[in-house]
Amino acid sequence: xxxxxxxxxxxxxxxxxxxxxxxxAAGAVPAADLEGRIAEALRGRARSPTRxxxxxxxxxxxxxxxxxxxxxxxxxxxxRSALVPAQDPPPAPAPAPTxxxxxxxxxxxxxxxxxxxxxxxxxxxxxxxxxxxSENKVRAIDQDGxxxxxxxxxxxxxxxxxxxxxxxxxxxxxxxxxxxxxGKGKSVWVFEDLKxxxxxxxxxxxNTLIAxxxxxxVIEVNPKGEVVWKYDKGIRPFDCxxxxxxNTLICNVLEDxxxxxxxxxxxxxxxxxLPIVHxxxxxxxxNTLVTLRSKGLVQELDRDGKVVxxxxxxxxxxxxxxxxxxNTLVAENTRVREFDRDGKEVWRCPAVWAVxxxxxxxx
Amino acid sequence: xxKSTPAAAIALPGPMPGPGPGPxxxxxxxxxxxxALVHTHLRAVWRYLRWQGASPHEADDLTQEAFxxxxxxxxxxxxxxxxAAFLRRTARFLFLRHRRGRDAEQLADAVDELWQxxxxxDGGEGLLDALRxxxxxxxxxxRRAVELGYGLGANDRLGRVDLGKExxxxxxxxxxxMQRVRQQLRACIERRYP
Numbered sequence: 001x002x003x004x005x006x007x008x009x010x011x012x013x014x015x016x017x018x019x020x021x022x023x024x025a026a027g028a029v030p031a032a033d034l035e036g037r038i039a040e041a042l043r044g045r046a047r048s049p050t051r052x053x054x055x056x057x058x059x060x061x062x063x064x065x066x067x068x069x070x071x072x073x074x075x076x077x078x079x080r081s082a083l084v085p086a087q088d089p090p091p092a093p094a095p096a097p098t099x100x101x102x103x104x105x106x107x108x109x110x111x112x113x114x115x116x117x118x119x120x121x122x123x124x125x126x127x128x129x130x131x132x133x134s135e136n137k138v139r140a141i142d143q144d145g146x147x148x149x150x151x152x153x154x155x156x157x158x159x160x161x162x163x164x165x166x167x168x169x170x171x172x173x174x175x176x177x178x179x180x181x182x183g184k185g186k187s188v189w190v191f192e193d194l195k196x197x198x199x200x201x202x203x204x205x206x207n208t209l210i211a212x213x214x215x216x217x218v219i220e221v222n223p224k225g226e227v228v229w230k231y232d233k234g235i236r237p238f239d240c241x242x243x244x245x246x247n248t249l250i251c252n253v254l255e256d257x258x259x260x261x262x263x264x265x266x267x268x269x270x271x272x273x274l275p276i277v278h279x280x281x282x283x284x285x286x287n288t289l290v291t292l293r294s295k296g297l298v299q300e301l302d303r304d305g306k307v308v309x310x311x312x313x314x315x316x317x318x319x320x321x322x323x324x325x326x327n328t329l330v331a332e333n334t335r336v337r338e339f340d341r342d343g344k345e346v347w348r349c350p351a352v353w354a355v356x357x358x359x360x361x362x363x
Numbered sequence: 364x365x366k367s368t369p370a371a372a373i374a375l376p377g378p379m380p381g382p383g384p385g386p387x388x389x390x391x392x393x394x395x396x397x398x399a400l401v402h403t404h405l406r407a408v409w410r411y412l413r414w415q416g417a418s419p420h421e422a423d424d425l426t427q428e429a430f431x432x433x434x435x436x437x438x439x440x441x442x443x444x445x446x447a448a449f450l451r452r453t454a455r456f457l458f459l460r461h462r463r464g465r466d467a468e469q470l471a472d473a474v475d476e477l478w479q480x481x482x483x484x485d486g487g488e489g490l491l492d493a494l495r496x497x498x499x500x501x502x503x504x505x506r507r508a509v510e511l512g513y514g515l516g517a518n519d520r521l522g523r524v525d526l527g528k529e530x531x532x533x534x535x536x537x538x539x540x541m542q543r544v545r546q547q548l549r550a551c552i553e554r555r556y557p
Contacts, residue, residue: 009466013414013473017481018545020413021494021552026515030409031423038401038430043394173495174515196499214499236496253496276492294489316488333488334402350402 027136029352125362128329129168130336131157133353138170141336141349151185158198158318159356169208171200178210191221198278199239209248211237218250218261231261239279239319249288251277258290271305279319289328291320298330311343318355331357396439400446401430407486408450414487415458415474429454447486451478481556490556497551504530505544512541 020028031037127148128141138160140149154160156174163169167180167188178200180189191208195215202208207222217232218240236254243249243260247268250259258280260269271288279291287308288301298320300309311320316333323329327346329338331354338347408429412422433453438446455471481490498506498515511529514520521529527537 009469009473010476012470013477014549015545016416016470016474017414017477018549020410021491022509022513022515022548023419024410024413024491025494025498026513026520028413028419030405030419030426034409034423034426035398035401035405038405038427039394039398041427041431042397042434196495214496236499276489293492294485296485316485334406 126359127162127362128336128349128357128359129160129162130331130349130351130354131160131356132351133157133173133355135352138168139351143347145349151181156196157355159200161200161202161358162360163202169200169202171197171210173198173213178208189223191225193225198237201241203242209240209242211240211250213237216254218248229263231265233265235259238277241281243282249280249282251280251290253277258288269303271301278317281321283322289320289322291317291330293318298328309341311339319357321358323359329357329359331355397430397434400434400439403443404447404450404486405430407447407482408454410482410487411451411478412454412458414478414482415455415471417458425454425457428457432457447483451475490552493552493555494548496555497548500551501544501547505540505547508537508540509544509548512537 126143130139130141131154132139133156135152136155136157137150137152138154138157139147139151142148151168151170154170155172157170158173159169159171161169163180167182169178169180171178173196176194176196177190177192178194178197179187179191180202182188189208191210194210194212196213197210197215198213199211200208203220207220207228209218209220211218213236216234216236217230218235218237219227220229220242222228231248231250234254235250235252237250238253239249239251241249246263248261248263250261251274252259253276255272256275256277257270257272258274258277259267260282262268271290274290274292276292276294277290278293279289281289283289283300286303289298290301291298293316296312296314296317298311298314298317299307300322302308311328311330314330314332315335317330319331321329323338327338327340329336331351333353335351336349336354336357337345340346405426409422409426412425413419417425429450433446433450436449436453438449438453441449455475459467459471478487481487498509501509508526508530509515511521511526523534523537526532527534530537530540532540
């Protein structure tokens with residue numbers, strides 16, 4: 001063997017892996033139309049006899065009406081595309097990762113898709129805002145699956161919140177900022193003294209609570225940009241919520257735990273052994289809904305940390321919310337889905353990499 | 364995409380042996396099943412090819428070809444884990460078709476080992492998460508170098524000379540810095556993904 005050992009190849013493989021990972025972290029993704037191209041190639045192959053026949057007919061017409069050179073070119077093109085469509089596909093009308101325009105159809109990754117459950121009565125109007133990390137955009141989807149709004153060029157978006165004034169609060173991980181934009185997309189408030197934040201919430205007092213993830217702190221910032229509260233005791237917060245009792249719920253990925261911290265910075269509740277806990281919400285019944293990304297789980301924990309409800313087999317979930325109707329909305333890697341209490345899927349919307357989904361009743 | 368080179372030495376994997384893809388789809392590879400399979404596995408196959416060293420554009424083309432070939436050979440009839448493995452083997456076969464020599468195969472083997480260790484269970488999502496977390500552990504200067512060197516965030520990707528100007532380093536200094544940063548990142552993700 002020319003090279004002396006497996007070690008050299010292992011090192012080169014690690015270099016390739018690191019390069020690919022860094023490029024992907026920088027936003028390299030498969031071509032947006034790749035799924036459509038594959039579908040078209042598959043259909044083209046299945047239809048190849050017909051297509052080939054049509055091409056021959058067309059070639060004959062061309063020979064008669066246009067000229068030999070053009071006809072031969074078409075013939076060659078037709079033969080090639082009929083025989084090897086996968087290698088030279090036509091530009092396909094790709095099924096873009098946007099929702100169906102009419103009703104929310106099940107996305108195609110479920111071999112036996114579950115149709116949306118027909119509601120017993122006309123549903124209230126609502127909109128689901130989705131942060132799509134890979135696409136650097138946020139989208140609003142109505143209950144019919146129709147996209148009603150989109151904001152692009154939000155870099156490394158990890159959170160989107162619709163505010164009471166109709167503005168959006170955006171958390172941009174990649175450019176280390178949280179900002180509020182108005183309906184025209186203009187920034188009306190920006191806070192940038194951050195290191196790759198994952199989450200931000202506007203509080204009832206007008207301040208903003210931010211999980212400054214790689215700044216290793218949770219901070220409350222007033223409209224002037226002043227930090228008026230913080231908790232920074234050995235945490236890497238992926239999510240934070242201010243609770244009605246004034247405490248703050250924090251997902252601390254450094255210790256695989258969820259903490260409830262008092263305004264004085266005392267830990268008053270803790271649930272551990274929660275690897276890569278991306279999201280935690282305190283429910284009205286006092287339980288806590290946690291999202292475990294690497295395990296593909298959403299769990300409801302009681303005050304003792306016991307699992308009282310669980311949703312499994314999810315695809316890298318980053319966020320889960322309990323909806324007023326008792327269902328659970330989950331942002332997964334390639335979709336956002338709503339599940340009923342029995343774990344049955346009742347709604348879904350495709351995405352490239354959904355990291356946050358929040359549903360709002362129509363105002 | 365480039366036209367294929369006949370694969371003489373490398374056998375195309377196939378649970379349904381045969382001379383090659385046939386014109387008729389198998390009964391289970393109807394459009395909906397095929398779409399579902401593509402949607403589920405596309406990102407992982409593409410990522411696997413990128414780990415193997417394919418450029419993004421090449422990975423797009425080979426991913427497309429891998430799905431067409433694999434579906435024609437009955438990949439949709441397998442269990443999900445077996446489908447994923449079959450797609451990767453097909454992708455590997457197609458990738459190596461354009462690379463010659465024993466070294467290419469050995470390197471592909473080494474990448475396969477990494478994939479099995481780090482990504483077989485989740486298609487590499489966890490490792491990517493770990494890398495993002497590790498980026499946050501770098502010093503400001505090192506992170507800036509990676510951001511500019513790889514075009515992270517809203518930054519344009521810079522070459523070594525421009526990167527050196529930005530960081531106040533000679534090109535060789537940039538090279539050293541980037542090597543050190545990559546080692547740091549490697550150590551960090553191996554801590555998280557032993």
